[in-house]
Amino acid sequence: MSNNPTGKRICATTGLPICLDAQFFVKCNAVLGVVFLLIGGIGALLLALTRWQTVHLLPVDWFYRILTLHGLNMLIFWILFFEVAILYFVSTSLLNVKLFSVKTAWVSLIMMLTGAVMVDVTIMVGKADVMMTSYLPLLAHPAFYLGIILMAVGTLIAVFNYFATLYKAKKEKTYQGSVPLVVFGATAAAIIAVVTLLHGAIVMIPTFLHSAGWIAQPDPIWYRMTWWGLGHMSQQVNVCAMVSVWYFLGAVTTGAKPLNETVCRGAFLLYIFFINLASAHHLLVDPAVSSGWKIWNTSYAMYLAVLASMIHGFTVPASVEVAMRAKGYVKGLFGWLTSAPWRNPGFSAFFLSLVIFGFGGGITGVTLGTQQINIIAHNTLRIPGHFHVTVVGGTTLAFMGLCFYLVPLLFQREFIFKPLARLQPYLFGIGITIMAMGMSFAGSMGVSRRSWDIEATGSIYGSTAHLFLAAVGIGGVLAFLGLLLFILLTVGTLFFGRRFAGKPMESWGTPKQLGREEHGHAPVGLPSGSGAPAMALTEAHPTQGTLVLALIFLLSFAVYYFANWKALADVWPVR
Numbered sequence: 001m002s003n004n005p006t007g008k009r010i011c012a013t014t015g016l017p018i019c020l021d022a023q024f025f026v027k028c029n030a031v032l033g034v035v036f037l038l039i040g041g042i043g044a045l046l047l048a049l050t051r052w053q054t055v056h057l058l059p060v061d062w063f064y065r066i067l068t069l070h071g072l073n074m075l076i077f078w079i080l081f082f083e084v085a086i087l088y089f090v091s092t093s094l095l096n097v098k099l100f101s102v103k104t105a106w107v108s109l110i111m112m113l114t115g116a117v118m119v120d121v122t123i124m125v126g127k128a129d130v131m132m133t134s135y136l137p138l139l140a141h142p143a144f145y146l147g148i149i150l151m152a153v154g155t156l157i158a159v160f161n162y163f164a165t166l167y168k169a170k171k172e173k174t175y176q177g178s179v180p181l182v183v184f185g186a187t188a189a190a191i192i193a194v195v196t197l198l199h200g201a202i203v204m205i206p207t208f209l210h211s212a213g214w215i216a217q218p219d220p221i222w223y224r225m226t227w228w229g230l231g232h233m234s235q236q237v238n239v240c241a242m243v244s245v246w247y248f249l250g251a252v253t254t255g256a257k258p259l260n261e262t263v264c265r266g267a268f269l270l271y272i273f274f275i276n277l278a279s280a281h282h283l284l285v286d287p288a289v290s291s292g293w294k295i296w297n298t299s300y301a302m303y304l305a306v307l308a309s310m311i312h313g314f315t316v317p318a319s320v321e322v323a324m325r326a327k328g329y330v331k332g333l334f335g336w337l338t339s340a341p342w343r344n345p346g347f348s349a350f351f352l353s354l355v356i357f358g359f360g361g362g363i364t365g366v367t368l369g370t371q372q373i374n375i376i377a378h379n380t381l382r383i384p385g386h387f388h389v390t391v392v393g394g395t396t397l398a399f400m401g402l403c404f405y406l407v408p409l410l411f412q413r414e415f416i417f418k419p420l421a422r423l424q425p426y427l428f429g430i431g432i433t434i435m436a437m438g439m440s441f442a443g444s445m446g447v448s449r450r451s452w453d454i455e456a457t458g459s460i461y462g463s464t465a466h467l468f469l470a471a472v473g474i475g476g477v478l479a480f481l482g483l484l485l486f487i488l489l490t491v492g493t494l495f496f497g498r499r500f501a502g503k504p505m506e507s508w509g510t511p512k513q514l515g516r517e518e519h520g521h522a523p524v525g526l527p528s529g530s531g532a533p534a535m536a537l538t539e540a541h542p543t544q545g546t547l548v549l550a551l552i553f554l555l556s557f558a559v560y561y562f563a564n565w566k567a568l569a570d571v572w573p574v575r
Ligand code: HEM
Pocket: 041, 044, 045, 047, 048, 051, 067, 068, 070, 071, 072, 074, 075, 079, 131, 132, 133, 384, 388, 391, 392, 396, 435, 448, 449, 450, 451, 475, 476, 477, 479, 480, 483
């Protein structure tokens, strides 16, 4: 089949055209991503069992070594490899075009892999105990920086291949009108990725030259500021990619369609324009930066990027609600939600990701990024408490959800142990939420992040803080088990899944159309315009359930925000 003269095959399940060259690289990049996820995951378990103060597993040098390993393998290697897979997949399949260049894809893959291996080896031999941020004057072996540069440039080359593929599709007129929303979101991610990776190169090249002894030390303040151009903006790449995956999974699991394409596209544009400003929230207590700079960069325009997330946070569940109501699930405010396909891991991973990211990540993020409040949260465990609900409960979980479709469809094998697969998103999502809450509450009591032993000089945190640190340990173990289950299931599927080439894959389960007997003409998954009289009432307010969820969200935000100002006033009495 692979010597098909057109170089494409038609997916028997989705009807999408699959470019065989692209399919090969999607598989390679996704599998490598999962390998690095496993390395990062083993590190995660060791870290969680060390921060659980009663267990306190690792010795001091290994704690910082594994912390460095974990941060880079998770946030950089797993995420970037997987994002490249997504870019190759959406550009070729959704636009029905062949990958622009196989050679370029090889160059990118080899550079990224070499870079990642160099970094991991350098860390494991103890030559790069500098943590993920590698702030100067901390210094690692040159191979560490060179590895990161290779990774960044390799990814840039893949992004170039993506843009060239888009251009090819446009030139060959393989699609009509504007690109689909998922491609639009992926393109927003790719544009931000270019700016992000350039920051990475700008900061890492002089640091590499310095570590090799060829130039003087670059200014540490310059380093911190430029590094966060990489560190923060890459999070926006993740958010764009995650939101695109939400739209994709919403469509395949419930038939959801974007409510208003223009608004959704506008929200992606807001990310592109305003996200760089938010890098400033990492330097809010940095004495080297002026107050004016901090105030300007963490106010006004920064919230336009937050607005973008709020728009997606509303339109994504609302589109599911509209689709479910159109299928006849109209009972009460939340009938559409309770009847959603919760046993379909593509849906549960997507919806849990949405809720964990929105409620957990969004609320804590805006609060921690407030200049005044940051002073009581900076460098405490509240910070990893925040980003484990964004990049782990949000992005990573959404990517896992995508794999429940991507892996069977590309490898043409049925998933193994389906009942376990249905459980996986819950195990991972609940585990990470428990861990992040443990981190946040321990952090609120003053427990610092990146701290091997918080009580080296004797007991200073009461038993409550220890309870929260136990939640970090227990939640961490649960999340690790969820992660391990994900890897065993996907890798097991590659080897042992039942082949179904040429036939459609077995459905994970999608909601059926109700009331077909009464009005059999209602289109499946489409928000019907005229259609059934029984639906007339709800069609006037097809998203009232989501509206209530949004109000609960805003209320939770207000309570959390107020509690934080109160906490600030307590340590810093107002006279
Ligand atoms: C099983 C899942 C995971 C567990 C149990 C876990 C646990 C932890 C723990 C305990 C820490 C140390 C916190 C500290 O002492 O300051 C940490 C740090 C970190 N984690 Fe995770 N994590 C998991 C998954 C992830 C994923 C998927 C990502 C990224 C996509 C990630 C990104 C990070 C980063 C960036 C750091 C900070 C590294 C540094 O301070 O240099 N984690 N994690």
